[in-house]
Amino acid sequence: MPETIVNTVINDAYERYTLQSDFLSREVLFDIYRTDNCYDGQPISLLLVNDGQDLLTMPFHTLLQQISSDHHLHPMMVVGIHCGNERKQEYGVAYSADYMGRGSKAGLYTKFILDELMPFLRKRFHIVSFKEKAMAGFSLGGLSALDLVWNHANEFSKVGIFSPSLWWRRKSYEEGYDEEKDRLMHLQIRKGICYPWLQFFIQCGAMDEIADRNKNGIIDSVDDALDLVVELKAKGYTDEHIHYLQLVDGKHDVATWARVLPDFIRWGWAVK
Numbered sequence: 001m002p003e004t005i006v007n008t009v010i011n012d013a014y015e016r017y018t019l020q021s022d023f024l025s026r027e028v029l030f031d032i033y034r035t036d037n038c039y040d041g042q043p044i045s046l047l048l049v050n051d052g053q054d055l056l057t058m059p060f061h062t063l064l065q066q067i068s069s070d071h072h073l074h075p076m077m078v079v080g081i082h083c084g085n086e087r088k089q090e091y092g093v094a095y096s097a098d099y100m101g102r103g104s105k106a107g108l109y110t111k112f113i114l115d116e117l118m119p120f121l122r123k124r125f126h127i128v129s130f131k132e133k134a135m136a137g138f139s140l141g142g143l144s145a146l147d148l149v150w151n152h153a154n155e156f157s158k159v160g161i162f163s164p165s166l167w168w169r170r171k172s173y174e175e176g177y178d179e180e181k182d183r184l185m186h187l188q189i190r191k192g193i194c195y196p197w198l199q200f201f202i203q204c205g206a207m208d209e210i211a212d213r214n215k216n217g218i219i220d221s222v223d224d225a226l227d228l229v230v231e232l233k234a235k236g237y238t239d240e241h242i243h244y245l246q247l248v249d250g251k252h253d254v255a256t257w258a259r260v261l262p263d264f265i266r267w268g269w270a271v272k
Contacts, residue, residue: 013061019120023111024090029082033061035068038075043131045076045269048113050091050141052080058258067262072271091144092168093184094151099172110148134268136160138257143168143185153195160201160264162257163208166224186231194236201243201267202228203260205250222246243267
């Protein structure tokens with residue numbers, strides 16, 4: 001277990017920690033946000049968020065306070081994990097780098113999450129086990145979150161992906177790219193099995209991009225997300241497991257994701 005560097009910052013909005021990761025050979029910065037009822041002795045749910053630096057821009061602590069006051073939430077701890085300088089290597093799919101060699105450290109990032117970060121959280125906050133664990137991310141961080149949850153369904157129950165980089169592929173267009181065979185996330189879901197407890201929150205914006213590789217009038221990010229839903233349903237998942245949200249004016253930016261995060265939090269943790 002790596003030692004925590006002693007530079008913890010605690011304020012009214014969040015707590016900040018730096019953890020030395022042996023797997024990533026770097027210091028990992030992360031912020032922790034908690035609902036007020038985390039101190040009531042009730043079981044606590046854990047939400048890990050890739051690209052946690054974007055939560056500061058929103059700002060997430062204000063969003064969480066507003067959601068908590070408007071809708072009663074189950075106790076939850078949200079950990080915003082800041083990306084490192086090698087974001088395009090640490091995020092991706094663990095079983096294969098993409099056609100440009102990106103994502104080569106995705107397996108090491110998975111080990112950091114499971115074998116370094118989560119044990120630290122349990123030890124630091126005296127939590128024997130969390131009520132449930134979920135992960136979320138934006139863009140490439142969304143792809144990373146989905147990959148991690150899909151491959152470790154014994155650990156997680158929910159995943160939220162916002163404008164996810166589902167185009168991540170093993171061949172370039174010049175190499176004869178075939179979207180039925182070469183999108184890495186779609187391919188591993190097709191070859192996987194159904195874990196009936198998993199739930200998926202998938203968000204896209206109609207203004208995420210302008211690329212349309214198959215010239216069908218639908219931008220690639222939306223096409224890839226809708227195809228992901230098809231793959232999930234082919235595994236046995238239904239609309240009870242999948243919440244798909246497409247914003248007509250949604251863009252590939254923090255402002256859009258900040259608008260959608262409250263929907264995600266309510267979807268996953270509002271007391272029914």
